Amino acid sequence: MLLPSGNTVYSSTPIYPGSHFTWGEATKNCTRQLENLVINGRLIISAAAIEQNIIQTARKMDRYRAQLGNYPITVHSWYRPSGVNRSIGGSKGSRHLYGDGVDWVSHRYSPRQIAEILEANHDQGGYKAYNKFTHTDWRGYKVRW
Numbered sequence: 726m727l728l729p730s731g732n733t734v735y736s737s738t739p740i741y742p743g744s745h746f747t748w749g750e751a752t753k754n755c756t757r758q759l760e761n762l763v764i765n766g767r768l769i770i771s772a773a774a775i776e777q778n779i780i781q782t783a784r785k786m787d788r789y790r791a792q793l794g795n796y797p798i799t800v801h802s803w804y805r806p807s808g809v810n811r812s813i814g815g816s817k818g819s820r821h822l823y824g825d826g827v828d829w830v831s832h833r834y835s836p837r838q839i840a841e842i843l844e845a846n847h848d849q850g851g852y853k854a855y856n857k858f859t860h861t862d863w864r865g866y867k868v869r870w
């Protein structure tokens with residue numbers, strides 16, 4: 726798929742060189758083109774800025790992956806264009822729209838175990854331990870549900 730930066734990436738392309746996370750994981754196997762987020766005719770965030778968010782988020786996810794012992798992590802959901810977010814009933818302000826929200830599973834630790842690490846570390850966004858996965862985002866300020 727073609728990114729706003731002009732780079733062409735494939736599902737297996739690391740989000741940045743050396744990352745354990747791929748563009749396929751961020752965009753559901755390259756089926757979700759990055760698009761401007763427009764609400765009521767107002768540009769909320771450009772596709773180019775979403776691309777940068779995804780790259781920065783991958784760096785943070787790689788840091789958590791290392792802190793969690795380098796065990797594999799499976800991404801359930803990352804970037805969602807607004808049409809997708811609406812169709813799955815995502816919240817209007819979902820950080821998945823911005824490219825910095827990720828739902829994921831560690832192959833070694835449960836969401837409750839992960840929460841113990843995140844509670845002390847995750848001060849630039851939100852996280853939530855669901856039964857089967859963890860949501861994390863980097864919205865810029867600490868939030869919990």
Ligand SMILES: [Zn+2]
Binds near residue numbers: 826828860
């Ligand atoms: Zn989520």
